[in-house]
Amino acid sequence: MIPRADIRYDEDTASLRLGGAWTLAHYARLQPGLARWKEASTRARQVDMSELQGLDTAGAALLAELFGADRLLELADRAEGLSEERRALLRTVARALQGAAPGEVPPRRSTLLELLEQIGRAVEALWRHAVGLLGFIGLVLTTMASVLLRPRRWRMTSLVAHLEQSGLDAVPIVALLTFMVGAVVAFLGATVLADFGATQYTVDLVAYSFLREFGVLLTAILLAGRTASAFTAQIGSMKANEELDAIRTLGLDPLELLVLPRVFALLIALPLLTFIAMLSGMLGGAVVCMLSLDIPPSLYLSIIQNGVDVRHFLVGMAKAPIFAFLIAVIGCLEGFRVSGSAQSVGEHTTSSVVQSIFMVILVDALAALFLMEMGW
Amino acid sequence: MRATVIEVRGLVNRFGSQTVHEDLDLDLYRGEVLGVVGGSGTGKSVLLRSIVGLRRPNAGDIRVLGEQLERQSPEARSRLERRLGVLYQRGALFTSLTVLENTALPLIEHSGLKRPEAERLARLKLTLAGLPLNAADKYPAELSGGMVKRAALARALALDPEILFLDEPTAGLDPVGAAAFDTLIATLRDALGLSVFLVTHDLDTLYAICDRVAVLANRKVLVAGRLDVVAATDDPWIQDYFHGPRGRAAAQAARQAAGSR
Known part of the structure; x- marks a missing residue:
């Protein structure tokens, strides 16, 4: 067992004796007591390190603290009883510390000031985000316009692949989810409307809500979580891997190569999925109506046929491409904002999901207000 | 005879049907820099990973500091691993931590230091590794390739390891930075008494700092010994x-450097 580090001062010969192991293992114990020896160390004319049994950089750092880097450098040559390796170690540490002032921590500012600073930064970031999004939308639209007229530049393979990933593969989850929500809405309607003896209007409730709102909104939110995140992660890891730079230096346009196929894929997939969602939601309603309200499917269908205008369907469908565009553009833009590290990919993926869901709901609310005022 | 710190005997590594190492023997002596070279795909990195215990070899015996990592209890193994420092090829700094926090992390976790003390020591390691102080509070993503290597070296040195493993330390550095890194490793070896296991492709590094060189080929260590002995081997x-042209240039540069000293 290596004896613990110790330090002694001999008044008569004015010499400081260091012994034991000056290593990382003893650092925490040695460091606080060091200040007591500061004064003795300045008076000491001789330093004897011959009893030193262990020395590493942590110990050397302590010695540097005790004597100061300059004096340690001098001691490394002069002190008695040191092996050549230890002298080299002391010299290296002393030189490293010489240039560097001991870690000065910048003074902390007040919490209030920091809070204000944070708010300021957040607002500025929000503003820059909004401007960036608008700019990117413009860029995508111009590229889209220039590509649309030239079918040779359409990326069919990529488009089909994304259609499959974000469209076809999402059919089961979209159908299942909207089926269940449709059933829930029907149950709610049945419960509330039964008090008025108007259970038949459950059918209208389900049809209206799914045609106008739920079909497209649920699909959009699902795709925002499923596809926007995928777009961000795909493009983001490409960016981290410098693939985007490679695309640019090969004289290609990442917007045309990566963004447009994704945007077009969603523009096609989201309306189709919305249609499926509407059907499946109303199917869920029909099942509940049949089982608990004794409305047979034929009656359910005829109520919808006679009582629900086609414009509700059109209103719902009209929103689908808008949501699709927003989701795709936000997903891709966040991918481009990734900066190199793995953590950044994660941050921007989260941000793209949050942003696209937020935008979808915001636009939906504005549209509902507008359409209501217009009486459509 | 010098003491061995790493002893590899009869190592076998296989990936599926592909055998990377077959009956491989290798020693690392205390206080030396051993350069491990070999063509691409000869299993240099696999050898390194086997020694530090990241990969369980299919057969063979590896003793690090006299102990077999695999046979240890988790606690003893962790204690042993603290005596090894590894510098990964691309640094492997934790992206969510600053350079200073990266270096202080092993100190805080393993030596029971409080954060301010650990950071004080970490700063010392950073200066030892040749990083400017203003780099301490940066995140790895904000550093250049050479600074990442230096920060990773500082982290590898945090616990004052006895053996330092370097996986292509100079790959991706400019010649000036690479030469500075070579000097740094030589200085640290002399000052801290490190034994260094150095995987490299860089001929200049071999000539500049390696005491011995081991050549991996045909699933074995073809030859291990002093550079001039290895270079004269008939293979x-x-x-x-x-x-080859690069080898000659590096040898000439090394001779000139030796002559000017």
Whole structure:
């Protein structure tokens, strides 16, 4: 067992004796007591390190603290009883510390000031985000316009692949989810409307809500979580891997190569999925109506046929491409904002999901207000 | 005879049907820098990973500091691993931590230091590794390739390891930075008494700092010994490696450097 580090001062010969192991293992114990020896160390004319049994950089750092880097450098040559390796170690540490002032921590500012600073930064970031999004939308639209007229530049393979990933593969989850929500809405309607003896209007409730709102909104939110995140992660890891730079230096346009196929894929997939969602939601309603309200499917269908205008369907469908565009553009833009590290990919993926869901709901609310005022 | 710190005997590594190492023997002596070279795909990195215990070999015996990592209890193994420092090829700094926090992390976790003390020591390690102080509070993403290597070296040195493993430390550095890194490793070896296991492709590094060189080829260590002995070995790959245009240039540079001293 290596004896613990110790330090002694001999008044008569004015010499400081260091012994034991000056290593990382003893650092925490040695460091606080060091200040007591500061004064003795300045008076000491001789330093004897011959009893030193262990020395590493942590110990050397302590010695540097005790004597100061300059004096340690001098001691490394002069002190008695040191092996050549230890002298080299002391010299290296002393030189490293010489240039560097001991870690000065910048003074902390007040919490209030920091809070204000944070708010300021957040607002500025929000503003820059909004401007960036608008700019990117413009860029995508111009590229889209220039590509649309030239079918040779359409990326069919990529488009089909994304259609499959974000469209076809999402059919089961979209159908299942909207089926269940449709059933829930029907149950709610049945419960509330039964008090008025108007259970038949459950059918209208389900049809209206799914045609106008739920079909497209649920699909959009699902795709925002499923596809926007995928777009961000795909493009983001490409960016981290410098693939985007490679695309640019090969004289290609990442917007045309990566963004447009994704945007077009969603523009096609989201309306189709919305249609499926509407059907499946109303199917869920029909099942509940049949089982608990004794409305047979034929009656359910005829109520919808006679009582629900086609414009509700059109209103719902009209929103689908808008949501699709927003989701795709936000997903891709966040991918481009990734900066190199793995953590950044994660941050921007989260941000793209949050942003696209937020935008979808915001636009939906504005549209509902507008359409209501217009009486459509 | 010098003490061995790493002893590899009869190592076998297989990936599926592909055998990377077959009955491989290798020693690392205390206080030396051993350069491990070999063509791409000869299993240099696999050898390193086997020694530090990241990969369980299919057969064979590896003793690090006299102990077999695999046979240890988790606690003893962790204690042993603290005596090893590894510098990964691309640094492997934790992206969510600053350079200073990266270096202080092992100190806080393993030596029971409080954060301010650990950071004080970490700063010392950063200066030892040749990083400017203003780099301490940066995140790895904000550093250049050379600074990442230096920060990773500082982290590898945090616990004052006895053996330092370097996986292609100079890959991706400019010649000036690479030469500075070589000097740094030589200085640290002399000052801290490190034994260094150095995987490299860089001929200049071999000539500048390696005490011994081991050549991996045909699933074995073809030859291990002093550089001039290895370079004189009669083997087509070794002849190409050391006496090709790059090898000659590096040898000449090393001679000139030795002459000017």
